[in-house]
Every structure is written in structure tokens, then in C-alpha cells.
Amino acid sequence: MNEKVKNILSWFVRVGLSALLLWFLFTKIVDVNKIINVVKGADLKYLGYALLVFIITTIVIFFRWVVFIRALDLTVSGFQIMRFFMVGLFGNLFLPSAIGGDIIKIIGLCKNSDDKPKVVASVLLDRLSGFAGIAFTAVAAFLIGYRIINNNFLLIPVVVLFLGSLVVAVILFNSAAYELVGKLFFGFPKVRDSLMQMHADIGLMRGKKWQGFLGIVLSALNQVIYSCVFYLIARAFHIDISLLYFVLFVPLLCVVSMVPSFGGLGVREAGAAYLFGRIGVDSGVGVSISLMIFTFMVILGIVGGVIYVFTVSSGRIQHNPPDAGSR
Numbered sequence: 001m002n003e004k005v006k007n008i009l010s011w012f013v014r015v016g017l018s019a020l021l022l023w024f025l026f027t028k029i030v031d032v033n034k035i036i037n038v039v040k041g042a043d044l045k046y047l048g049y050a051l052l053v054f055i056i057t058t059i060v061i062f063f064r065w066v067v068f069i070r071a072l073d074l075t076v077s078g079f080q081i082m083r084f085f086m087v088g089l090f091g092n093l094f095l096p097s098a099i100g101g102d103i104i105k106i107i108g109l110c111k112n113s114d115d116k117p118k119v120v121a122s123v124l125l126d127r128l129s130g131f132a133g134i135a136f137t138a139v140a141a142f143l144i145g146y147r148i149i150n151n152n153f154l155l156i157p158v159v160v161l162f163l164g165s166l167v168v169a170v171i172l173f174n175s176a177a178y179e180l181v182g183k184l185f186f187g188f189p190k191v192r193d194s195l196m197q198m199h200a201d202i203g204l205m206r207g208k209k210w211q212g213f214l215g216i217v218l219s220a221l222n223q224v225i226y227s228c229v230f231y232l233i234a235r236a237f238h239i240d241i242s243l244l245y246f247v248l249f250v251p252l253l254c255v256v257s258m259v260p261s262f263g264g265l266g267v268r269e270a271g272a273a274y275l276f277g278r279i280g281v282d283s284g285v286g287v288s289i290s291l292m293i294f295t296f297m298v299i300l301g302i303v304g305g306v307i308y309v310f311t312v313s314s315g316r317i318q319h320n321p322p323d324a325g326s327r
Contacts, residue, residue: 014260021266025287029273034284035291038237046236047292054229054296057222058089064218065126069109071211072118076109083311084108090304093263093297102127125215133219135165137227138251140220145244157252223251229296233289239281249275253290263301265294 026032062085069081084105092101102123109119142158227246234241249272256271257264269290276286 010260015262017260018262018266021261021270025266025269025273030284030287034282035288038285038288039292041238043236043238046232050229050232050236050292051296051299053225053232054293055300057226057229058300060218060222060225061130064129064215064222065105065122067211067215067218068122068125068129071208072115072122074109074113074115074118074122076112080109080112083307086300086304087308087311088304089297090301090308093301094305125212129212129215130219130222132165132216133221133223134251134254135161136216136220137223138162138248141244141247141251145242145248157255158248161252161255223247223254226250226254229293230289233292234285237285237288239285241279241281245276245279263294263297268294
């Protein structure tokens with residue numbers, strides 16, 4: 001019961017933060033009529049291209065998870081992986097817990113595999129590689145496009161993102177650093193236990209560095225493709241600025257979206273209004289681009305929800321023994 005109450009309170013906090021930020025944006029920062037006019041005047045052709053590329057980013061993320069599942073020798077069929085991946089998209093948006101999608105994927109695969117530690121490890125490693133890809137892309141974009149961007153202020157979040165990723169990597173992958181941090185958090189058993197679990201999960205990938213590297217490469221590639229989605233939406237709204245700005249801004253917006261909220265709603269829009277405003281783009285346009293991204297997320301989330309209704313919730317998923325010949 002306590003866990004249920006906690007999840008419900010978490011959901012209200014997330015929705016409340018999103019609602020509060022949107023209220024602030026729409027009453028203090030941007031003109032709602034401006035957003036309406038921007039969306040009404042959108043070029044539907046570019047929006048269609050953007051939605052198609054957004055679907056491609058989802059496919060890339062799906063294959064990234066498959067890389068870790070296969071690297072850990074989990075004998076789960078590709079169909080089952082795809083099913084729970086799509087349902088996870090629904091969970092990330094609509095379930096009370098902030099990690100609802102991850103929980104769905106773990107529970108789902110555990111029905112088809114008896115090796116729970118490896119299932120958990122596949123989800124954790126997928127998340128970590130995603131964050132590594134965000135950090136790498138942001139740093140690379142800033143270094144390559146520094147002369148075009150010409151904004152020293154943006155160096156601050158990029159450096160913070162890079163250093164934060166480096167610290168996490170050192171702690172989780174270096175045994176000496178891990179033991180030191182473990183001692184520092186001795187008085188915080190939950191934090192210490194979480195670190196121990198993550199370190200153990202990562203240990204399952206020993207001897208499979210190539211797959212780990214591939215996961216990070218897919219994450220970085222996904223960030224570039226995801227930036228193209230923002231770029232195409234901007235073109236649909238008749239904004240023509242360098243793609244490099246999007247390659248730099250999008251990883252930062254992804255990090256901001258990790259703040260507990262309803263699918264990043266409100267948090268991402270506030271970040272977009274600020275970042276795009278730094279290069280002269282109207283804040284209303286920046287918010288409109290971000291809201292369209294959220295719309296795409298909802299569309300795929302609904303698809304995942306439909307799959308949930310017709311498979312998981314209806315009990316049609318049977319607990320079959322793992323198929324050793326599955327790919």
C-alpha cells in the first residue's frame with residue numbers, strides 16, 4: 001500500500017510540475033496566440049518528414065536495447081522484445097512511476113526469461129548508454145560548431161554534462177572509485193545498494209566491450225537523428241537555422257527532460273524557450289517545436305497503449321519457456 005501511495009504521489013508531483021511550468025510559460029513568457037498561429041501556419045510536408053524521422057529514432061533505440069539483450073545472452077524472441085519495448089513507451093508517459101516503462105520491460109522479459117539479473121542489467125545498460133550518447137553528442141557538437149554557435153554561455157551546461165557523465169562512468173566502471181564512493185555512502189543504505197546493483201549489472205558485460213561501444217554509438221547516432229526531428233519541425237514552422245544548433249540543444253533538452261515531470265512536458269518547453277531564445281528564435285516558436293515533439297511522443301505512447309490493451313492486460317501473453325533458437 002505504501003508503494004502504491006508513493007507512486008500516486010509521484011504521479012501528482014510530475015503532473016503538477018508540468019502543469020505549473022506550462023502555466024508560467026503561457027502566462028509570463030510566451031503568447032499562446034503566437035503558438036496557435038505558428039502551428040496553424042505549419043508546413044504539413046515537413047511535419048510528416050519529422051514524424052517519420054521520429055519513428056526512426058524509436059527504431060534505433062529499440063535496436064540499442066536488443067544489442068544489450070543479446071550481449072547478455074538472454075534468449076528472448078525479437079517479437080517479445082518489441083512488444084514490451086512499445087508498451088514501455090506507454091508506461092514512460094502515463095504510468096505513475098517515473099520509471100514505469102523500465103518496470104514494464106523488466107517484468108515483461110522476466111516472464112520469458114528466468115535470468116532476472118540480466119534482464120535488469122539490459123535495461124540499466126540501455127539507459128546508461130543513452131546518457132553517454134547524449135553527453136558525447138553535446139560535447140562534439142559544441143567543439144565542431146563553436147565558431148557558428150559563438151555563445152560562450154552554452155559552454156557551461158555542456159561542460160557540466162560532460163563532467164557529470166565522466167564521474168558516473170568512473171564510479172561505475174572503476175572498482176577502486178566504486179569502493180571509495182561506496183564507503184562515502186555507507187550511511188545511506190539505499191544509495192549504496194543501488195550503486196552495488198548497478199556495478200554488479202555492469203560486471204555482467206565483462207568481455208563484451210564491443211557491444212557496449214556499439215550501444216554508445218547507437219545512442220550518439222540517435223541524438224543526431226533526433227536533432228533532425230527538431231530541425232524538420234522548425235522548418236515546418238518556417239524557421240531556418242543551422243542544424244548544428246539543434247545537435248547542441250537537443251542533448252541538453254534531453255537531460256532537462258529527466259527532471260521528474262509528465263513525459264518532460266513543461267520542463268522541455270521551458271528549456272527550448274530559453275535555449276532557442278539565446279540565438280534569436282522567438283520563445284513561442286521554441287515552445288511550439290517542443291510541444292510538437294511531445295505530440296509525437298504521445299502518438300507512439302498511444303500505439304504502445306493499444307498493444308498493452310490487446311496483449312498484456314488481456315492476459316494473452318503466455319509464460320512460455322525461452323526459445324533457444326530465437327533471434
